[in-house]
Structure formats: structure tokens, C-alpha cells
Amino acid sequence: xxxxxxxxxxxxxxxGLDLRSQGHQVWGMSRNQTTCEQAVTIGAVDFASLDLxxxxxxxxxxxxxxxxxxxxxxxxxxxxxAPHLASTTIISDVGSVKSAIAVPAEKLCDRFxxxxxxxxxxxxxxxxxxxxxxxxxxxxxxxxxxxxxxACEIMRSLWVSLGAVIYECxxxxxxxxxxxxxxxxxxxxxxxxxxxxxxSDQAIGQLAQxxxxxxxxxxxxxxxGNPELGRLxxxxxxxxxxxxxxxxxxxxxxxxxxxxxxxWQSLESSxxxxxxxxxxxxx
Amino acid sequence: xxxxxxxxxxxxxxxGLDLRSQGHQVWGMSRNQTTCEQAVTIGAVDFASLDLxxxxxxxxxxxxxxxxxxxxxxxxxxxxxAPHLASTTIISDVGSVKSAIAVPAEKLCDRFxxxxxxxxxxxxxxxxxxxxxxxxxxxxxxxxxxxxxxACEIMRSLWVSLGAVIYECxxxxxxxxxxxxxxxxxxxxxxxxxxxxxxSDQAIGQLAQxxxxxxxxxxxxxxxGNPELGRLxxxxxxxxxxxxxxxxxxxxxxxxxxxxxxxWQSLESSxxxxxxxxxxxxx
Numbered sequence: 001x002x003x004x005x006x007x008x009x010x011x012x013x014x015x016g017l018d019l020r021s022q023g024h025q026v027w028g029m030s031r032n033q034t035t036c037e038q039a040v041t042i043g044a045v046d047f048a049s050l051d052l053x054x055x056x057x058x059x060x061x062x063x064x065x066x067x068x069x070x071x072x073x074x075x076x077x078x079x080x081x082a083p084h085l086a087s088t089t090i091i092s093d094v095g096s097v098k099s100a101i102a103v104p105a106e107k108l109c110d111r112f113x114x115x116x117x118x119x120x121x122x123x124x125x126x127x128x129x130x131x132x133x134x135x136x137x138x139x140x141x142x143x144x145x146x147x148x149x150x151a152c153e154i155m156r157s158l159w160v161s162l163g164a165v166i167y168e169c170x171x172x173x174x175x176x177x178x179x180x181x182x183x184x185x186x187x188x189x190x191x192x193x194x195x196x197x198x199x200s201d202q203a204i205g206q207l208a209q210x211x212x213x214x215x216x217x218x219x220x221x222x223x224x225g226n227p228e229l230g231r232l233x234x235x236x237x238x239x240x241x242x243x244x245x246x247x248x249x250x251x252x253x254x255x256x257x258x259x260x261x262x263x264w265q266s267l268e269s270s271x272x273x274x275x276x277x278x279x280x281x282x283x
Numbered sequence: 284x285x286x287x288x289x290x291x292x293x294x295x296x297x298x299g300l301d302l303r304s305q306g307h308q309v310w311g312m313s314r315n316q317t318t319c320e321q322a323v324t325i326g327a328v329d330f331a332s333l334d335l336x337x338x339x340x341x342x343x344x345x346x347x348x349x350x351x352x353x354x355x356x357x358x359x360x361x362x363x364x365a366p367h368l369a370s371t372t373i374i375s376d377v378g379s380v381k382s383a384i385a386v387p388a389e390k391l392c393d394r395f396x397x398x399x400x401x402x403x404x405x406x407x408x409x410x411x412x413x414x415x416x417x418x419x420x421x422x423x424x425x426x427x428x429x430x431x432x433x434a435c436e437i438m439r440s441l442w443v444s445l446g447a448v449i450y451e452c453x454x455x456x457x458x459x460x461x462x463x464x465x466x467x468x469x470x471x472x473x474x475x476x477x478x479x480x481x482x483s484d485q486a487i488g489q490l491a492q493x494x495x496x497x498x499x500x501x502x503x504x505x506x507x508g509n510p511e512l513g514r515l516x517x518x519x520x521x522x523x524x525x526x527x528x529x530x531x532x533x534x535x536x537x538x539x540x541x542x543x544x545x546x547w548q549s550l551e552s553s554x555x556x557x558x559x560x561x562x563x564x565x566x
Contacts, residue, residue, distance in 0.1 A: 118496050138494050169490060177490040180479045185502040187538050190557035192471055194538075195531040196463045197560050207452060207460040211421050212564040213401055218501040219468040224561030227554035235547050245539050248478040252535065255470050255477075256528050264518045271510035274473035277480050278507030281495040 004029065004065040006077050008039045008048065010120065011094050012068030013129025016044030018162050021131065027055055027062070030126075038126045052084050060086065064154065067093040071232040074101055075108075082109045090151045096178065097236035098142040098171035106144065111151045114142045114171060116178075117164060135163030142171045172240075179240035181281070184248060186230050187241075189223025192216075287312065287348040289360050291322045291331065293403065294377050295351030296412025299327030301445050304414065310338055310345070313409075321409045335367050343369065347437065350376040354515040357384055358391075365392045373434045379461065380519035381425040381454035389427065394434045397454060399423045399461075400447060418446030425454045455523075462523035464564070467531060469513050470524070472506025475499075 001024050005012045008030040016026045020043060028045035029052070030036050036048035049055045062085060067077050074093050082091065090111045095101050098114050105112040119137035121128060139159040143152045152168075159166055169177070199205040234241055258267040284307050288295045291313040299309045303326060311328035312335070313319050319331035332338045345368060350360050357376050365374065373394045378384050381397050388395040402420035404411060422442040426435045435451075442449055452460075482488040517524055541550040 118494055137496070140494065167490060167493060169486075173484075173487055173490065176482070176484070176487045177494055180482060180488075180491040181495040181499040184478070185475060185498055186554075187542070188471055188475055188535075189502050190554055191531060191535045191538055192468060193557040193561050193564075194553065195467070195527065195534045196564075197556075198530045198534070199459070199463060201456075201459070203452075204456055204459045205463075207450060207456065208463040209563050210450060211401055211423065211460055212464040213421070215468055215505045216464040216564060218504050219472050220561055220564065221501050222498045223554075223557050225558065227551050227558050230554040231547050231551035234542050234550055235545070238542060238545065242539070242542050244478065245535075245542060247481045248474060249535065249539065251478045251481070252471075252474045252528075252532065255474055256525070256532065259470070259517050259521060259525050259528060262518070262521065264514050267517055268510050268514035270477065271469075271473055271506075271513040273480075274476040274506050275508065275510050278476050278503055280492050281476075281479075281499060281503065 001025075001063040002061050003027075004059060004062045005045065006030075006065060006067045006081065007069035007073070008035050008044065008126050008129075009068060010124045010126075010128045010133075011117065012066070013039060013042070013044040013126040014119075014131070014133035015066060015068065015094075015162075017042070017129055017131045018134065019158075020044070020046065022161060027059060029055070035126050039129075042126070042129060044126065044129055052081060059084070062086070062089050064090040064092065064158070067091065067095075070229070071095050071097060071101075071236055075104055078105050078108050078112070085109075087111075090148075090154060092155055095236075096182065097233060098140075098174045100236040102142060102144055102171040106146055111148045113147050113151050113155050115155060115159065116140045116142065116174060117159070118182075119164075132163065134159070137164055139164035139166050140174050141166060141168045142174045143168065144171060175237050176240045176243075179237055179244045183233050183237055183241045184244040186222050186225065186233065187245060188248065189220050190230070191223065193220050193223050284308075284346040285344050286310075287342060287345045288328065289313075289348060289350045289364065290352035290356070291318050291327065291409050291412075292351065293407045293409075293411045293416075294400065295349070296322060296325070296327040296409040297402075297414070297416035298349060298351065298377075298445075300325070300412055300414050301417065302441075303327070303329065305444060310342060312338070318409050322412075325409070325412065327409065327412055335364060342367070345369070345372050347373045347375065347441070350374065350378075353512070354378045354380060354384075354519060358387055361388050361391050361395070368392075370394075373431075373437060375438055378519075379465065380516060381423075381457045383519040385425060385427055385454040389429055394431045396430050396434050396438050397425045398438060398442065399425065399457060400442070401465075402447075415446065417442070420447055422447035422449050423457050424449060424451045425457045426451065427454060458520050459523045459526075462520055462527045466516050466520055466524045467527040469505050469508065469516065470528060471531065472503050473513070474506065476503050476506050 028048035289312040311331035
């Protein structure tokens with residue numbers, strides 16, 4: 001296939017490496033000229049440009065464009081490129097929120113099908129791109145009832161070919177599921193960091209920093225991540241995230257009540273339950 | 284020195300390995316005969332027994348006994364052994380809460396000085412014991428105003444010799460500091476697991492489990508740990524933990540309000556703040 005990748009960061013670059021190694025012809029687009037050049041150099045794309053015009057006639061026969069920009073740029077990107085593509089071209093994306101993108105994207109492109117590869121590394125940017133990033137990682141395909149079925153099957157086959165484990169659900173179901181395991185943890189974890197900072201005794205605050213070890217680091221990791229990404233996720237998955245936060249708030253209140261009343265038996269049962277439930281997530 | 288270790292698990296066993304390699308004579312005590320035998324076999328102790336009597340005359344000249352049992356057994360252990368030891372024998376412990384132990388322990392032993400080595404691995408038991416476990420890890424020495432200064436200096440030198448980074452503070456200061464970075468994370472993290480379990484749509488709950496990746500696993504790790512240890516920590520550090528939980532609850536309420544009102548600018552500032560503060564803990 002002739003495939004376009006818009007946004008040449010970790011995900012876009014890694015995708016390009018894998019797709020080209022399978023014989024697809026891949027063009028890339030990035031706002032940054034250096035990134036375009038790097039993407040060509042590492043072999044993530046056959047050629048790259050700052051815009052469609054720069055690709056010359058190369059994009060006319062594009063079968064599929066995958067938008068790999070940050071969340072906030074996905075819809076503007078689709079709006080900018082869709083009018084110039086053939087009506088048969090499929091557009092997809094890799095954003096970590098789906099409902100907020102799918103509804104307007106479908107108005108811009110008849111053959112839009114959203115997706116979310118749940119893979120990554122601690123690094124970002126084209127320099128971090130690597131082969132087989134998606135192998136054995138979940139990929140969620142999120143068609144709506146309006147989605148072109150043939151486009152869905154093409155997308156599914158493509159991600160299967162990259163070694164991903166495919167799940168298919170509506171954008172709404174995706175957003176509710178990831179609110180629990182991906183978006184809620186960000187706020188819970190950020191809250192931990194912000195709470196620790198409220199220790200009124202400076203010496204104790206300093207000691208806490210000195211003593212913090214792997215337990216604190218793990219629990220605070222996602223909360224200390226990219227603030228803009230966290231904000232965009234919350235902004236674009238507000239309803240599901242808020243529902244998760246309110247459930248969490250109730251659970252936390254229960255735990256606090258157990259500690260406050262010294263009901264250690266109940267607290268131990270809660271922790272026992274948490275211990276058991278977590279096994280279900282440990283794959 | 285002649286050193287006794289009561290409780291031959293990961294910490295007690297590792298301590299024995301290091302102390303013996305430095306030429307100290309080390310006896311061990313465990314409730315479990317097999318553990319006693321294993322400890323001798325791996326070289327963590329010179330000899331071991333189920334009780335003081337079993338040690339024969341070997342314990343009379345003990346300079347220092349370090350109690351490495353689970354928290355709930357520390358005071359009962361000190362109560363059982365202190366009357367049989369010389370009045371000059373120092374008793375210490377490695378429990379992760381300090382105030383609840385120090386006050387009664389000082390009534391049982393004139394030369395009690397508590398401590399808390401903040402080291403560990405994912406494993407437990409004598410089979411997991413390893414050399415140099417404490418190297419470059421924090422060790423908190425927690426004397427009170429009643430503590431014997433010479434005993435404190437002996438303890439300090441001992442842990443320095445194991446390569447630990449020594450901090451000294453009162454049991455109360457220790458407990459407040461670790462409430463933030465060690466005990467609060469357990470409950471926050473357990474709450475995440477319990478909240479996810481409250482998803483009312485079973486298919487979404489199942490999808491969440493399938494999609495959970497490193498972000499969820501890291502944030503939920505300490506909450507899915509040993510329930511009994513979590514309960515004992517809460518029970519023995521109730522005041523400081525509760526204070527931390529209430530601060531956390533307020534911070535969480537702020538974040539929820541930001542999401543609920545769609546105040547994305549404020550949410551991003553909060554996340555930015557969390558991002559920056561976390562750098563202070565990243566050593």
C-alpha cells in the first residue's frame with residue numbers, strides 16, 4: 001500500500017519503520033524540517049515534507065493516512081488534508097482518546113476509522129523510533145456504526161501485521177476503559193506528588209524526598225509526566241474521566257474512614273481485595 | 284561484635300550476610316527450624332535457634348540484637364528477650380514504623396535505638412537474602428531524647444559500614460516523612476485498583492484489564508502488595524497516615540473540580556507543578 005504518516009514522533013516513526021520493512025511505500029509529514037530529514041535518514045519514510053504540496057504528486061494514490069500528531073492536532077490535521085485526498089483514502093489516527101475525535105473526523109472523511117496503539121517507551125521524538133514497538137501490545141480499533149467496514153478490515157489487517165493484539169470497540173467504550181487504567185492513574189498519581197508538597201514542616205518534606213524509593217517513584221511516575229498531554233487527555237475524555245474520579249473518591253473515602261475509625265479488619269479486607277483484583281491486570 | 288538477629292527473612296538474612304563478612308559473630312533466631320538451617324547454610328549466621336535457650340551460652344555476651352521480624356512481632360520479641368540479655372546489650376529493630384515501637388521498647392530495654400533501612404527487593408524470606416542489600420540505600424536512625432548516645436553511635440557506625448546513607452531523626456519525624464512517600468502511596472494505589480473494579484459494565488471492565496499496561500501496573504503496584512503489612516503500617520502509623528490522607532483528599536478534590544468545571548488551564552498548571560515537584564524526588 002501507499003501509506004502516509006502525519007506526525008513523525010515515536011509512534012509515527014516506529015510505524016514507518018515497520019510498514020516500510022513490510023514493503024509498503026510510506027510518505028511522512030512533519031511540521032519540522034529536521035524531523036522530516038531524520039525520518040528519511042533512519043528509514044522510517046521513503047520521503048517526507050512539511051505539507052502535502054511538498055510531496056508533489058506522491059500523495060494522490062495514498063491508500064491510507066495515519067495521523068500520529070499530538071491529540072490537539074489530530075482534527076486540524078484531518079481538516080487540512082482530507083479535502084486534498086482521494087475519496088477512497090482511509091484516514092486513521094493513534095490518539096489516546098477516541099470519542100472526541102471520531103465524531104468530527106467522520107464529518108471530514110467518509111473513510112475515517114480511529115485506533116489506539118497502546119505502546120510506547122520512556123522516550124519521544126523520531127530519534128526514539130524503533131522497530132517492533134507494537135508487537136504484542138494492544139491495539140484498539142474504534143469504528144462507529146457509520147464506519148466503512150472494508151476500511152476497518154484493512155486497518156485491522158495492518159495492525160495484525162505489526163504484531164499487535166487487536167481489540168475492537170466503540171470510541172465510547174474505549175474511552176471508558178482507558179479512563180480507568182490510563183487517565184485516572186495520571187490524576188491519582190499527580191495528586192500524590194502535590195499532596196507530598198503540602199507537608200508544612202520543611203525538614204520533614206526534605207526527609208521525605210530523601211527517603212523516597214521505588215514505591216514512591218512507581219506510584220508517582222505517570223502523574224509526573226507530560227502536563228500538556230495530561231490536560232489534553234482530561235479535556236478530551238472529560239465525562240469518562242470524571243466518572244472514574246468520582247468512583248475513586250468514594251473508594252478513597254472508605255479507606256480513610258477505615259483508618260480514621262481504626263477498623264483494621266476492614267482495612268485489611270480492602271487491601272486483600274486490592275491484592276487479589278490486581279492479579280487480573282498483571283498480564 | 285557479637286550480634287544477634289531475630290527474624291531471618293530478606294532483611295535479617297541480608298544483614299547477617301553483610302555483618303559476618305565483616306568479621307562479626309552473628310547468631311540468628313527464627314520461629315521456623317528450616318529457616319534457621321537455611322540461614323546457617325547460606326552463611327547468614329554462625330548458628331541459629333528457635334529461642335534463646337537453644338543458643339546455649341552463646342547469647343550472654345551479645346553486644347547488639349537487631350529485631351527483623353514483621354512489625355507486629357517486634358515488641359513481643361523485645362519483651363521476650365530483653366530480660367535475658369545483659370543490661371549493656373543494645374536492642375534495635377528495622378520496622379517501617381517507629382513511634383509505635385520506640386515508646387514501649389524503651390520501657391523494655393535501656394539501650395533500645397530504633398532504625399529503618401529503606402531497602403528491599405521484590406522477594407522475601409531467607410532464600411532472597413543477598414549481600415550489599417543496604418549499600419547506597421537510606422537508613423534512618425530514630426533515637427529519642429532518652430536514647431543512649433553511645434548505643435546510637437554504635438548503630439550509626441554499623442549501618443555506615445554496610446554502605447547505607449544515614450539519616451537521623453526522631454521516631455515522630457520519621458513516621459511523618461514515610462507516611463507521605465511510603466504509606467500514603469499504598470492506600471492511594473489500593474484505591475485505584477478497587478475503583479477500577481467498580482466499573483458497572485462488565486465488558487468495559489474486562490477491556491480495561493486487557494488494556495492495562497505499564498502506567499497502570501506502576502501506579503497500582505504498592506496497592507496490590509501484602510495486605511497484612513499494609514494494615515500493620517496503617518495501624519502503627521495512624522496519625523501521620525491520616526494527616527497525609529486528608530491532605531491528599533483535598534488535592535484530589537481540587538483536581539476533580541478542575542476537570543468538572545473544564546478549567547483546563549488550571550489543570551495543566553497543577554500537572555505542571557506535579558511534573559516539577561517530582562524531579563525533587565527522582566534520585
